Amino acid sequence: MRNLKSVLAVMSLILLSGLNFVKGQPPKRFDISTRIQFQVQTENSEIKLPVFQQGSLTLMIRSTIFEGELTIELYDAKGEKQANFFIANQALLSKPDTIKKPISETVKGEISKKFDNPVKGEWTVRIIPKNAGGFLEINSSQNSKQ
Amino acid sequence: MNIFKKLLPLILISLSSQIGKSQSRIEGHIIIDTTIWTPVVYMSLIENFDQMNSMTNEMIIDKASIDSMGNFSFSTQYFPEDDHLFRIHIAKRNDPPATLTIGGKDENHVFFIANRQSKILLNDIGTADFLKDVIVSGYSPNKNFREINEISSFIDSTGFTSSIIKIDLIRNAINEKLRFYADTCSNSLVSLYALYKSQYEKNYPVNQQYYNKFLKKWENEKSSYFVEFKKKIPLSQNNNRLSGFLIIGVGLIIGFLSCFAYFKLLNKDQNPLHDLSVQERKIFALIMEGKSNKEISDILLIGLSTVKSHVNSIYSKLGINSRKDVLNLNLDKKTNGT
Numbered sequence: 100m101r102n103l104k105s106v107l108a109v110m111s112l113i114l115l116s117g118l119n120f121v122k123g124q125p126p127k128r129f130d131i132s133t134r135i136q137f138q139v140q141t142e143n144s145e146i147k148l149p150v151f152q153q154g155s156l157t158l159m160i161r162s163t164i165f166e167g168e169l170t171i172e173l174y175d176a177k178g179e180k181q182a183n184f185f186i187a188n189q190a191l192l193s194k195p196d197t198i199k200k201p202i203s204e205t206v207k208g209e210i211s212k213k214f215d216n217p218v219k220g221e222w223t224v225r226i227i228p229k230n231a232g233g234f235l236e237i238n239s240s241q242n243s244k245q
Numbered sequence: 246m247n248i249f250k251k252l253l254p255l256i257l258i259s260l261s262s263q264i265g266k267s268q269s270r271i272e273g274h275i276i277i278d279t280t281i282w283t284p285v286v287y288m289s290l291i292e293n294f295d296q297m298n299s300m301t302n303e304m305i306i307d308k309a310s311i312d313s314m315g316n317f318s319f320s321t322q323y324f325p326e327d328d329h330l331f332r333i334h335i336a337k338r339n340d341p342p343a344t345l346t347i348g349g350k351d352e353n354h355v356f357f358i359a360n361r362q363s364k365i366l367l368n369d370i371g372t373a374d375f376l377k378d379v380i381v382s383g384y385s386p387n388k389n390f391r392e393i394n395e396i397s398s399f400i401d402s403t404g405f406t407s408s409i410i411k412i413d414l415i416r417n418a419i420n421e422k423l424r425f426y427a428d429t430c431s432n433s434l435v436s437l438y439a440l441y442k443s444q445y446e447k448n449y450p451v452n453q454q455y456y457n458k459f460l461k462k463w464e465n466e467k468s469s470y471f472v473e474f475k476k477k478i479p480l481s482q483n484n485n486r487l488s489g490f491l492i493i494g495v496g497l498i499i500g501f502l503s504c505f506a507y508f509k510l511l512n513k514d515q516n517p518l519h520d521l522s523v524q525e526r527k528i529f530a531l532i533m534e535g536k537s538n539k540e541i542s543d544i545l546l547i548g549l550s551t552v553k554s555h556v557n558s559i560y561s562k563l564g565i566n567s568r569k570d571v572l573n574l575n576l577d578k579k580t581n582g583t
Contacts, residue, residue, distance in 0.1 A: 159349075163341075184347055185299040205341045206300055211349025218409065 135226075136234045139167065146237060148222040150176060154242045156217040160224060161209045164188050164233030171235070172227070173210065176220025184208040205233075217241075271319040271359065273333070273367035275379065277311065282335050284311040287342055288319055291330040293473040294441045297356065300345035308342070311335075315369075324361040327468065328386065328434045332356050333367070335376070357381045358390055358434055389426075389435040396422055397442040420444050427459065433466050437474055449478055517574075520562045528555045532571050 131148060150156055160171055160182075168187040175181050186208040224237060277284065289304040291297055296304070309317040334354035336344040346353045355376045359365055365383040369376070381387040399419055423443035430436040440459065449456045456478055463471060518526055524545075531541045538556065542549045560566060563574065 182347065183298055184345060185296075186343075186345070187299070187301040187303075188343075189301065189303070204302065205343070206302060207340055207344040208300055209344070209346040211346065211351065213349075 131239045132237070134234060134236045137228060138232045139230050140228045141230055144226045146224040146226070148224065148239055150217050150219055150222050150241065152241055156214045156239065156241045157212070159209070159211050159238045160235070161207070162186065162233060162235040163205050163207045164231050165205050167231035168229040169208070169231045169233065170227040171208065171210070172225040174223045174225065176218045176222055181214070182210045182212055184210060269321045269362050269364050271321060271363070271365045271367070273317050273379070274315050275311065275367070275369040275376070276315050277335065281337055283338050285309070285342070286311060286317045286333050286335055289332045289334070291332055291356070292469045294330070294438060294470060295473065297332070298345070298347060300343050302343045305343060321359060321361055321363055324359060324363070326361050328358050328360050328432070330356060330434065331359055352377055355379045355381070356390070358386045359384060386432045386435045389430060389432060390438060393423065393426060393435065393439045393442055396426070420448065424448070424455065433463050434468070434470060436463070437470055446477070517563055521559060525555050525559050528552065529559055529571070532556070532568055
């Protein structure tokens with residue numbers, strides 16, 4: 100299930116970024132967007148972000164969890180950690196899923212970064228959940244210098 | 246009346262300390278758009294530097310309303326006695342209170358160092374960067390804390406417009422500067438923070454002496470910040486272990502050499518006659534009395550050739566060549582007890 104989600108996520112990234120190429124024009128902007136929902140998930144996963152053009156990279160990673168813990172780490176193509184956050188909502192672990200969680204009890208983390216001259220290659224978003232229930236959104240865009 | 250006079254200084258001291266305590270507060274002023282942001286400031290205790298990018302409901306220890314003039318205030322009465330790192334943040338109306346936004350124009354938090362006696366003022370200087378530009382004043386370590394952030398942010402502001410090699414060179418130079426800052430700073434928490442910002446994980450395997458010196462300098466620091474840091478720097482433990490092994494090894498070698506030398510000395514001091522057989526000792530004693538080989542042969546009722554053979558053996562064992570040498574042997578002490 101986890102692998103399926105990861106495959107779907109990567110495919111959506113490729114599709115979204117591919118749309119920019121089929122127009123036959125020099126690429127000016129690459130937008131990537133994905134959303135992952137998870138329930139009591141513990142297995143780690145990764146999302147690859149292709150950065151193959153010159154130009155600034157803007158990344159927004161946002162997650163809200165209702166229960167459990169979630170660590171998000173962003174690595175550039177050289178493997179250097181560029182950003183991270185950790186959010187946890189331990190108090191709700193014992194509550195059944197049917198209970199509607201009030202907004203005040205959820206926890207939200209967000210990274211918003213702009214890299215003027217990003218290292219070219221595959222950037223990685225590492226998702227490390229521990230009994231986590233919630234969702235994750237990743238949006239990235241790159242402006243070509245052409 | 247006399248009792249009152251005696252107690253008056255104590256009362257005054259007590260009152261003045263209470264006044265001092267009442268002045269210890271975290272006060273601040275920020276301008277926010279209340280259609281977007283909830284007018285509440287949340288305060289979290291950050292117990293180690295790895296938690297700076299963490300958010301949980303449990304980390305939030307207090308909250309204060311922002312009044313219509315943009316002012317808010319926290320008591321520090323329940324703060325720890327020694328310096329700790331704190332974070333205040335605000336949340337958007339649609340977001341939960343436990344929301345952490347890192348980077349961007351909506352970065353929603355600011356860090357500061359405080360203790361129970363701190364009187365701190367957080368002032369938004371009204372720039373577009375919002376909470377990033379809140380100035381923390383009233384407690385000097387916060388000025389150093391801000392300087393460290395400015396030094397480390399130089400990588401982001403300058404480095405990424407340059408080539409990869411230049412970025413690495415700039416990063417190395419900045420990390421070196423942060424290590425220097427950590428080395429010279431008089432506040433332990435700020436000093437450690439400078440190290441955290443200097444990519445110490447990469448540096449410590451090649452610069453172990455520096456980190457040993459740093460930990461030695463702050464060896465009395467038992468705060469959670471230093472406890473966590475020591476866990477990440479195995480070199481101090483390894484080095485201690487290595488030093489332990491070295492001391493034990495050197496001790497064993499010295500012990501072995503001492504024993505060897507002692508036994509060697511003991512052997513040297515040992516009576517040389519111990520090397521002689523019973524018969525040879527009898528012959529040796531007769532030689533000492535000045536007897537000839539023939540006389541010894543007659544006394545011991547053995548052949549002359551046997552006596553000669555024993556005499557040669559005695560000479561060989563004692564390292565001598567003649568009867569004269571036998572008589573010259575200093576056996577006063579050595580023969581004692583034989």
